[in-house]
Amino acid sequence: MTKTFMGYRNPDGTVGIRNHIVVLPTVICANSVVQQIEKQVPEVIGIPHTHGCTLDPVSNQEMTAVLGAIGSNPNVAGIILVALGCESVLLHEVAEIIAKTKKPVETLVIQELGGTKKTIAKGVELAKALLEGAARREREPIPYSELIVGTECGGSDSYSGLSANPAVGVASDLHVDQGGTVILSEITEFLGAEAILADRCASPEVRQQLLDLVDWTEQSLAQLGSSNVADITPGNLEGGLTTIEEKSLGCVKKGGSRTVQEVVGYGQKPSKRGLIVMDTPGHDIESITGIAAGGAHLIVFTTGRGTPTGSPVCPVIKVSSNTACYQNMQDNIDLDAGLVITKEETLDSMGAIIYDEIIQVASGKQTKAELSGNREFALRRYGSGGCIIY
Amino acid sequence: MSQILILNQNVDNVGVALKDIAVGDCITVPAQESGTDRTFEAVEPIPAGHKIALCTIEKGQAVMKYGYSIGNATETIRQGQYVHAHNVRSMRGKELLREGAQHD
Numbered sequence: 001m002t003k004t005f006m007g008y009r010n011p012d013g014t015v016g017i018r019n020h021i022v023v024l025p026t027v028i029c030a031n032s033v034v035q036q037i038e039k040q041v042p043e044v045i046g047i048p049h050t051h052g053c054t055l056d057p058v059s060n061q062e063m064t065a066v067l068g069a070i071g072s073n074p075n076v077a078g079i080i081l082v083a084l085g086c087e088s089v090l091l092h093e094v095a096e097i098i099a100k101t102k103k104p105v106e107t108l109v110i111q112e113l114g115g116t117k118k119t120i121a122k123g124v125e126l127a128k129a130l131l132e133g134a135a136r137r138e139r140e141p142i143p144y145s146e147l148i149v150g151t152e153c154g155g156s157d158s159y160s161g162l163s164a165n166p167a168v169g170v171a172s173d174l175h176v177d178q179g180g181t182v183i184l185s186e187i188t189e190f191l192g193a194e195a196i197l198a199d200r201c202a203s204p205e206v207r208q209q210l211l212d213l214v215d216w217t218e219q220s221l222a223q224l225g226s227s228n229v230a231d232i233t234p235g236n237l238e239g240g241l242t243t244i245e246e247k248s249l250g251c252v253k254k255g256g257s258r259t260v261q262e263v264v265g266y267g268q269k270p271s272k273r274g275l276i277v278m279d280t281p282g283h284d285i286e287s288i289t290g291i292a293a294g295g296a297h298l299i300v301f302t303t304g305r306g307t308p309t310g311s312p313v314c315p316v317i318k319v320s321s322n323t324a325c326y327q328n329m330q331d332n333i334d335l336d337a338g339l340v341i342t343k344e345e346t347l348d349s350m351g352a353i354i355y356d357e358i359i360q361v362a363s364g365k366q367t368k369a370e371l372s373g374n375r376e377f378a379l380r381r382y383g384s385g386g387c388i389i390y
Numbered sequence: 391m392s393q394i395l396i397l398n399q400n401v402d403n404v405g406v407a408l409k410d411i412a413v414g415d416c417i418t419v420p421a422q423e424s425g426t427d428r429t430f431e432a433v434e435p436i437p438a439g440h441k442i443a444l445c446t447i448e449k450g451q452a453v454m455k456y457g458y459s460i461g462n463a464t465e466t467i468r469q470g471q472y473v474h475a476h477n478v479r480s481m482r483g484k485e486l487l488r489e490g491a492q493h494d
Binding site for chain 1: 406408440441455456459474478482483485486
């Protein structure tokens with residue numbers, strides 16, 4: 001019998017696990033309007049950010065695509081885009097991307113409406129109308145296979161590769177075996193472990209794409225210069241991780257053991273089901289923003305040092321690698337994989353617990369990050385010569 | 391709870407301390423198949439989660455964990471010593487720019 005969770009069927013046939021009305025600026029200059037609309041209509045999700053205007057065509061194209069993709073995320077039931085009017089990211093381009101999903105898209109331009117006060121007033125009106133429309137929607141049974149699960153690690157320590165990451169790998173395998181999709185990301189954390197993934201790619205083409213991506217990432221990282229700053233964080237070092245290779249060998253365990261079906265770019269939607277690799281940087285927020293833009297429904301996020309990070313449209317489930325972390329930051333951590341270290345759970349039983357949580361969250365259970373209002377959002381950064389800043 | 395965890399029993403030359411290890415603590419490495427248990431003493435304190443050398447690792451030799459190299463020893467490391475950033479060098483990422491650095 002097909003296993004189902006309770007989700008929303010969207011007009012374009014995709015499914016959502018949330019029913020959000022989002023207010024998204026196309027540029028930092030429109031942030032104050034977004035924040036005021038959210039203040040007056042607290043049920044909406046405002047996503048202020050620092051992007052939207054640049055003379056660099058490469059990052060301009062990516063900003064446009066990723067802002068459009070975030071609006072297109074299946075958890076977004078309707079959206080209000082707020083533009084200033086002169087920015088390099090063009091409002092109509094972002095709106096057109098989102099309109100393809102057939103969800104309601106409203107647009108406001110501060111310079112056309114005559115300033116922030118009038119734009120806020122119009123925005124509040126639109127927000128209330130969109131919320132009314134969303135409130136009429138109901139959840140229905142949706143097969144597990146339609147769920148797209150992102151994975152992420154942040155604030156990793158030595159235990160991450162021993163408990164939380166392999167347990168997420170068990171859950172990943174369970175989900176892929178159901179016909180579902182899992183996104184593995186953070187290519188900086190493939191360095192030293194890429195052979196493991198290269199050995200299980202769906203085709204020689206996918207294998208080459210993966211290795212080329214790792215190579216490009218490593219060259220970019222090398223260009224960042226001085227090796228006085230390690231390729232891992234101070235917290236990683238304190239947590240017992242010595243090198244990027246060691247961190248990577250632990251990180252790739254989140255991808256379980258199934259075949260890599262496809263390699264996609266930052267914020268791009270997978271065209272296949274199963275285990276997918278997405279090009280994202282190791283920076284937690286930039287990575288999960290890319291994963292959410294790629295259409296993930298939720299993200300399972302392992303941590304050793306502890307982090308409250310969430311995402312505006314995509315629920316984040318936090319899994320600690322050790323019990324001290326879980327007990328220290330209970331407001332921010334959902335599950336404790338430290339139980340594997342103390343042998344109260346096995347990797348298999350912990351993986352099953354994680355998968356069960358994924359299904360509950362898909363059906364509406366709020367994560368700690370949602371309850372605490374953590375909605376971190378940032379696009380990846382470009383340096384000189386088109387190099388990504390990791 | 392055992393003191394250390396070895397990810398790949400056949401290949402690894404480091405183990406992860408599951409609790410703080412003090413100088414003089416006796417560490418037991420369970421035997422592989424028909425061999426005997428190895429025991430040795432910690433010669434340095436090892437914080438929980440950090441690594442201890444299971445045998446001598448020569449300068450320039452790969453430090454092995456999970457069955458793969460996690461970098462090279464920058465000095466000869468004795469069995470029972472603390473293995474971390476002070477005596478291990480990454481061979482990837484920004485290390486590509488250092489003279490003499492190369493990887494497969």
